[in-house]
Amino acid sequence: MSEKATLTYDGKTTELPVIIGSEKEHAVDIAKLRDQTGLITYDDGFRNTGSCTSDITFIDGEEGILRYRGYPIEELAEKSTFVEVAWLLIYGNLPTRTELRSFSDMFTEYQVLHEDMKYHFEGFPPNAHPMAILSSMINACGCFTRELTGPYDPSKFKRHTARLISQVRTIAAFAYRKSLGLPIVYPKPEYKYTANFLHMMFSMPYGDVDLEPEAVAALDQIFLLHADHEQNCSTSTVRMVASSRANIFASAAAGVCALWGPLHGGANQAVLDMLGQIRNSGDDGSKFLESVKSKEGGKRLMGFGHAVYKNYDPRAKIIKASCDKLLARLKQNDPLLDIALKLEETALKDPYFLERKLYPNVDFYSGIIMRALGIPTEMFTVMFAIGRMPGWIANFKEVMDDPKSRIYRPRQIYTGPTMRTYVPLDQR
Numbered sequence: 001m002s003e004k005a006t007l008t009y010d011g012k013t014t015e016l017p018v019i020i021g022s023e024k025e026h027a028v029d030i031a032k033l034r035d036q037t038g039l040i041t042y043d044d045g046f047r048n049t050g051s052c053t054s055d056i057t058f059i060d061g062e063e064g065i066l067r068y069r070g071y072p073i074e075e076l077a078e079k080s081t082f083v084e085v086a087w088l089l090i091y092g093n094l095p096t097r098t099e100l101r102s103f104s105d106m107f108t109e110y111q112v113l114h115e116d117m118k119y120h121f122e123g124f125p126p127n128a129h130p131m132a133i134l135s136s137m138i139n140a141c142g143c144f145t146r147e148l149t150g151p152y153d154p155s156k157f158k159r160h161t162a163r164l165i166s167q168v169r170t171i172a173a174f175a176y177r178k179s180l181g182l183p184i185v186y187p188k189p190e191y192k193y194t195a196n197f198l199h200m201m202f203s204m205p206y207g208d209v210d211l212e213p214e215a216v217a218a219l220d221q222i223f224l225l226h227a228d229h230e231q232n233c234s235t236s237t238v239r240m241v242a243s244s245r246a247n248i249f250a251s252a253a254a255g256v257c258a259l260w261g262p263l264h265g266g267a268n269q270a271v272l273d274m275l276g277q278i279r280n281s282g283d284d285g286s287k288f289l290e291s292v293k294s295k296e297g298g299k300r301l302m303g304f305g306h307a308v309y310k311n312y313d314p315r316a317k318i319i320k321a322s323c324d325k326l327l328a329r330l331k332q333n334d335p336l337l338d339i340a341l342k343l344e345e346t347a348l349k350d351p352y353f354l355e356r357k358l359y360p361n362v363d364f365y366s367g368i369i370m371r372a373l374g375i376p377t378e379m380f381t382v383m384f385a386i387g388r389m390p391g392w393i394a395n396f397k398e399v400m401d402d403p404k405s406r407i408y409r410p411r412q413i414y415t416g417p418t419m420r421t422y423v424p425l426d427q428r
């Protein structure tokens, strides 16, 4: 097969190189197109643009395949842990026992925030959204590591990374406690990553919460399933910010802001809000689906559809199974789960959803699990952010380690007014 594509425009033919990925994806390399032809490409929302090459995550949206560094998500969800997967994503291979030990030890070393950070928490109003607190506090945390303000130093990367992954959960738990006016609970060195997070969320200074192993495992799996998803909105944001050589805390804080929106990470909160509204209206979901199909007020079935998956999101399958298991184990019966199941069953038989290839995504059932764990709806997107941190960091590292990496700078097709002359205020 030819490894060149030919473009003919205005009577002139130009050859463009074709690059081929390890999973046989083909892409026309247009980096020199403007120099050679004066043309730029137009791809609204970048849906057909490979913005980088990457070794981290592979997705086949048509087949519903997701692999981290070559490992199928199903196998990792069954056999691995969030911390192990974080190492895998960032450093490219499964860690040895020694690597995993030292990685975990660094999380313990860095889990406590600088004491002065508490003044920053105090500045937020009581009803501040935890995603706003999270992004601000990640940036604030960066200020307590002076060396971050200098140029990127690969020899310090491992420490900065461990600090960020460790402290994001401390910040998240503190934000939650602050929103309820509860005293802050400090992390415990003897707890593993996810157990420690649940401890900081739910223990009291006078008594530790009882941590059910199944509950800890379910949340750990949620973090793992969210750990990376190639060039989505927040990861592209992180790479964009990193490309200007901003530090890892600043880049991650930008990722949190991008994740917040309801079409991206904010969808998990939106799903629970939607299910709650359906229940409160006395509907079993059928009326709601009719209003979605007639696009009444731009309504969408939240937790359905995906920019890349045109098939069942493989993460949704795992989460659905885990949700059934956890609720049975905790002996909980959630009426919102019944509504979700009914919505899924009806939507998957309905031509509106079938024709548009709209299937449940990762957010459709994750909220039911988090609700069962006692995590409030407003914190759901924060859970996504904790999980996504290793993926953002792995992408940050790829940008920084690439000797050819340049500042990201897309172009645009200007469609505004052509040149006009300034009109003084009294003549307008």
Ligand code: CMC
Residues within 6 Å of the ligand: 229, 232, 262, 263, 264, 265, 267, 292, 299, 300, 301, 302, 303, 304, 305, 306, 307, 308, 356, 358, 361, 362, 363
């Ligand atoms: N409910 C109803 N209709 C939908 C939905 C939905 N959830 N998603 C897409 N459509 C329709 C849309 O109205 C359009 O219809 P038409 O062809 O008649 O104009 C068609 O399907 C294509 O929609 P689109 O907006 O071009 O699709 P997209 O690929 O740009 O959107 C999406 C992807 C995820 C933003 C969208 O499916 C959506 O809004 N879903 C609900 C929000 C959600 O669950 N987001 C979480 C995504 S997974 C987590 C993450 O990675 O962030």
